[in-house]
Amino acid sequence: MSLFTLHGLVKRFGGLLVTDHVDLHVERGEIHALIGPNGAGKTTLVNLISGVLDPDEGRVLLDGVELTGKDAYERVACGLSRCFQITSIFPKASVRDNLKMALQAHTGHSFQLFASRAGNTALAQGAEALALRCGLEASLDQIAGNLPHGVQRTLDVALALAANPKLLLLDEPMAGMGPHESARMLALIESLRGSMAILLIEHDMDAVFALADRISVLVYGKVLVSGNADTIKNDPQVQAVYLGDEAGSDAAIAALAREVA
Ligand SMILES: Nc1ncnc2c1ncn2[C@@H]1O[C@H](COP(=O)(O)OP(=O)(O)O)[C@@H](O)[C@H]1O
Ligand SMILES: [Mg+2]
Known part of the structure; x- marks a missing residue:
């Protein structure tokens, strides 16, 4: 059984079919990339997976548990963590305090079982271990909002890891990052390989091909093809819409959408 499965997921915004009967599965320990042009959905x-939006049809399953209909916070407790693009960071708090708050949010109950001093020590050690795991140890006492963009994105990943996710x-x-920051983020994601499954949405195709065990291509809300990097690179339809000439890609996407419709 796959760790994570989407069954026939559908989402409409008004008359627009934005998620068109999507079936997708992610295996344990797999890095699965989802690519597709802007507006592909x-x-x-x-948002449908994390519980920000409810689907019109279909199911979301993680490790045998039905996530469909659950609130976003319940899904986190079920093992699903999402990076919220920096918005989950408390900008006026230090990196250390951000990490402690995230750990407390996800394990608060067990920390409360200890006397407060023991609980605090455990939280502080947990925050330092998490910082070390993500290469943030030099930034522990910096105010999060003052950090460079790339370090804030790294902190965002660290906050998601505080929940100890399965997916x-x-x-x-890597959005908005320079080459140096991108390389660091790539190394961080690579270091997580095997310890959890990852669903990665990313425009940087070099990063996608370097990281992904499998890739799914989304076009107009539909999964066009799923496969390993070679399958995706050699798929003529994908070449036409995605890896081909950028200038010609809009026309190619429209042609492809007619074909798959
Ligand atoms: N809340 C919304 N209401 C109406 N249309 C939306 C909403 N969110 C996204 N869309 C539309 O759904 C389509 C897919 O958007 P999105 O999921 O953001 O694509 P992607 O992330 O692949 O660029 C786009 O046409 C977008 O305009
Ligand atoms: Mg997007």
Whole structure:
């Protein structure tokens, strides 16, 4: 059984079919990339998975548990963490305090079982371990809102990891990053391989091909093809819409949408 499955997921905005009967599965420990042109419905799919939006039809299952209909916070407790593109960071608090708050939010109950001093020590150690895991140890006492963009994105990943997820959702973790920051984020994601499954939405195709065990291509809300990097690179339809000449891609996408409709 796959760790994570989408069954016939449908979402309409008014008359617009933005998620068109999507079936997708992510295996345990797999890094699965979701790619597709702007407007393909990638972020909508992430919102349906994380519980920000409810689907009109279909089911979301994680490790045998039905997530459909659950609130976003309940899904986190079921093992689903999502990076919220920095908005989950408390900008006026230090990195250390951000990490402690995130750990307390997800394990608060167990920390409360200890005397407050023991609980505090455990939280502080947990925050430092998490910082070390993400390469944030030098920034622990910096105010989060003052950090460079790339470090804030890294902190956002660290906050998601505080929930100890089975599946981590990353929506364009490299967006707005320079080459140096992108390389660091790539190394961080690579370091998570095997310890959880990752659903990665990313425009940077070099990063996608470097990281992904499998790739699914979304076009106009439909999964066009899923496969490993070679399958995707050699798929003529994908080449036409996605990897081909950028200038010609809009026309190619429209032609393809007619074909798959
Ligand atoms: N809340 C919304 N209401 C109406 N239309 C929306 C809404 N959110 C997204 N859309 C539309 O759904 C389509 C897919 O958007 P999105 O999921 O953001 O795509 P992607 O992340 O792949 O760029 C777009 O045509 C977008 O305009
Ligand atoms: Mg998007």
